[in-house]
Amino acid sequence: MMLPESSTLSYDLLIDQQFLFTLGKQDLSVQYINFPALVFTGKCPQELKGKFINEVVHSEDLEVFRKLISSLKEGEEKQCILRLRKGNGTWESFNFRCRPYKQGEEEMVLSLAIRTPDKSRPEEDHEKVNFLRNEYEHLLESLDEAFALVDVIYSPEGEAIDFLFLKTNPSYEKQANLKNVVGKTVSEILPGYSRSMLKKIGEVAVTGKPVRFQEKSKSLGEWFDLYAFKVGADKSRQVAFLFRNITEGKASEEKMQEELVRNQDHLRESKELLQTVFDTTNLGIAVLRTIYAEDGSIADFEFARVNKVIREMYLQQDVIGSRYTDVSKYGMEMGIFDAYKKVMETGEPFDEEFFFAQEGYNNWFRVTARSNRDLIITTIEDITKVKLEGEALKDSLKFKKELVETTPEVIMIVDLNSFKVKYINKDLLPQAGITKERVQSLGLAEILPFIHPRDREKMLDLHKKLLKSSNDQIYDIELRLKLSGVTWEWFNVRGKVFLRRDETWVDEYVLLVRNISEQKQTQRALLKAEKLSIQGELARTFAHELRNPLASIGMVGEVMSQKIPEAQKEELKPYFEILKRSTKTLNNLVSNLLNAANYTPAILEKQDLSEILDNTISNASDRIYLSGIKVVKNYGGNYTVMADKEKLQIALLNIIVNASEATTPGEGIIEIDIETRGTEYILSIKDNGHGMEESEIEHLFEAFYSKKENGLGVGLSSVKNILEEHDAQITVSSEPDKGTCFKISFHNAAEI
Known part of the structure; x- marks a missing residue:
């Protein structure tokens, strides 16, 4: 969690404009001065460092200040009021709190100057300051994380050597287990404080880049997860901390490590199994342990485990325990070492190809790397062949x-x-x-x-x-x-x-x-044709076998109708009618089967086309009646054509039946017209049925083509064959959902 952005503008309200000096005890020379003091005095660091304090302290107050400093004893703190020169030449009073302070072996004085209350400031300014201070206090007290604001103290050489606590929140005492730290330096509270920690904090104060890290305090014996960020203006050297005590979590990790040690036999077996797996792959596999420098940066990698492919790459050299920079000259040159460092720093996996051209080799390698805590697992594959x-x-x-x-x-x-x-x-x-x-x-x-x-x-x-x-x-x-x-x-x-x-x-x-769709269709057509051929043979056999029994049934019906008593004839008449019609229907079916199975040439004679049409409509009357279809006949008179009456009726019946099947029951209309056009008669059979697509019309008269679920596709093919025998031409026009019209042209036999 970070402080609100406004903290960089009003941080002086939070710390009451505290000025920090470190002075030489003997000559009162300025060794360090913090940023707020520099801003107040209007001086730059070079104007004050190493010079006597009289550059900024009123001359009338110097003797009081000298006596106070000379009387200081170890562990003692004394106060006095001194006037400091402001950058515009005016003077302002400050309460100086001074105590002995050491930088290494050198004895010094640490002075913290706090501005005395300014009664001349307007009341509204006091209220604003109090409001902002209360807001910060409320924010800090509500944080679960420990918070501390410090002013970093530097040596004359610019090295961060200490820091002074300016502010803490209630969680700080709970998390760090330290009390009353405000106004004290870390070296006074924790003499053995980490130098690397001081260096990191000093870099944050100078660069302004926040850092997050985990550190174990040797003095406190506890682990902390710490986030440090700069507070104030660019030249300010104040840093804020947010941190948590993670000692309990670290203790759990250590317990886990102890558990691993107790199970070292099992671990050894696992390692042996892992090594076996390593040695059975064609990939070179290595596990490297990260070596860190004192400042926390990555210094090197140590080989912890390798397989036989890696050993062969290193000419059977035992690299376990060796540093990568010592045994991998070419890996350093090709940038693989830097790639490994980046993997550990970012956590992002690495997968790249490298060309190796050294000592007679011209090989391509694929190198991958992934991090796992402080380990890096890398694979090397020779991809030259690929x-x-x-x-x-x-x-x-x-x-x-x-x-x-x-x-x-x-x-x-x-x-x-x-x-x-x-x-x-x-x-x-x-x-x-x-x-x-x-x-x-x-x-x-x-x-x-x-x-x-x-x-x-x-x-x-x-x-x-x-x-x-x-x-x-x-x-x-x-x-x-x-x-x-x-x-x-x-x-x-x-x-x-x-x-x-x-x-x-x-x-x-x-x-x-x-x-192969067309090929498949041809195969299916041939199979269907073969099937129809077989069915034709069966049909002829079946039809001939039915002829005699049907004739006997018809005769028996006639005889019975004559021999029954007159009193019963009227009662049984409907049943004899059904028997008669059914026998006739079966005879017609047998005839149709024989017509489909046998081919006989057409015998053309002069016939009346209108009579043939009337007979055809009569033959289809039962189907037309049952379907609720209306037939409109727009023809009359005599239309002489050369025709085989029976065959032409079969062809026209097929067309009319198809038309009736294409219409909606109870709504169908079939219009039949005959038009004289020159030496020809044009017969039109039109319905208001579901119609057809152009692609269907193209295949309509092909053998074995049918859109009906159980159709054989022989009806209209037979129609075309019959009409060709009559030298009659047929055309079809149709639109989906609008209907279909068949037009057949016959020669006028009267003109022949």
Whole structure:
């Protein structure tokens, strides 16, 4: 915790403008004067140091002052009122408190001058001063940390040799276990006070840079966590402390150390195990213990533990216990020693590559270091082979790039050190946003969501196989990549090791990716065609086998309807009607099966197209009625065309049935028009159904193409084949959610 910023402006109110002098006891020469006194007198240090006190003390008061000094005895303090010359030439009274003081063997006098109350100051100024003083007092008394404000005393040579306590808070007495220290120097209270501590405090007073450190007081026998910061103007030499007594925590650490000593057998076993681990790795590993100078800075490092790789680097020299600066000449030259110091000072880990070109060696090394309390753990790895391979790879990349850019396959190089795609030669699936630029910015884990969930395990298995494979082994899999929504496309992926660090480590592997969706579709179509061929054979067999039983059922129904009593005929009539319709439906189904399974050439004769349409609509009437579809017939008269009546009805029935299935039940409308256009009749069958995309229309008449869940995709293909036999042309126009229109052009047979 630091004092508020305003403390640097009003610190004089806190200490009552106390002036500090150290004087030679014999000649009353000024040895040290603090900053507030210099400001008051308007003098610079050079004008007063070593000179007689009469430079600032009124001549009438000098004799009183001499007598007081000469009468001082060891351990005694005396007071007198002296007038001091202000910088503007005026005089002001101060209460001088003087006592004997030693700097080494030299006997001196320490004088603390406190301004006497100024009754001429306005009452409001007194109130302001009292308010500020009370605010500071309240702040200091509320601190949990111990607080002390001191004025640093310097020797004529500028060395911090002592400090005087100006202010403390209640926590100070509790934390430091010292009473009544204000107005006394630290050398008077604790004669054996640490010189290094004095040096640090003196640097804070001069530089203004705060410091935080832990120190054990030899005099008090206790540990303190101390924060010191400068107070006052730039030339002020006053320093404030905030500190806590951490002796209890340190005692716990010492207890832990004792516990470690008691378990030294277990520790020895652990060290042996650690050494075994050290010696089984290809890395050079060393544990260094930090050596500190008296001022707390890092002086050197001592080898505490090394593995066999380090011993080989030092030509089997036993470096345990040796200093780094003594045995690591090249480490000093390359800046590794300075890097180790920075790690210990900042706590930040270190990881750098160094090129070593000495005594016939031209090797690259990777050096890492991390701190652990006063230890530094460092690793050294010879990466020359990797560097050379990297250079070789750079030389060949241009050729490889030109080669892979000409291949139709997508080539990806995966870097296993960063787990990212290092190179890709082209877009993988641009319609799904899987472009070259995007893939190169993604990690392997980010690519995985693009793969079908059922195929991700395949990809992970391929990855594992490549990590363990030899340079000649090739693995391939088939997987699906997301196109959009729930649409997926099939890809073939072949993998092979591309760059290897050593026999056990793969740095990179290459993947060749090829889109096989069309191939997959062709395979499925062939299988479906084969399946339909088999189904056709089954259909013909099934249809022929059903013909006779259906005929028998129909005849039995007729006979029974004639032989039952007249009284029951009316009651059973609905059932005989159902039997008759069902038999007819099954006969029609058998006929359709035979038509689908057998091909017979069309026999074209002059027919009335409007009659064929009426028969077709009649055949579809049950479906139309059940679907609640309205059929609008915009034709009339005779339209003579050359047609195979039965086959053309099958084709038109397929179109009308498809139209009825495309509309919403109860809302569907099918409009049928015949228009005379020159020597042709144009038949239009239009619905208000869900419509189609352009891509669907392109494949509409292809064999085995169907958007229906259970469709075979043979209906409209058969329609096209029948119309081609009639030399009739068919076109389709459609818009999603607006409907579809089939237009068929027939030759006018009357004109032939």
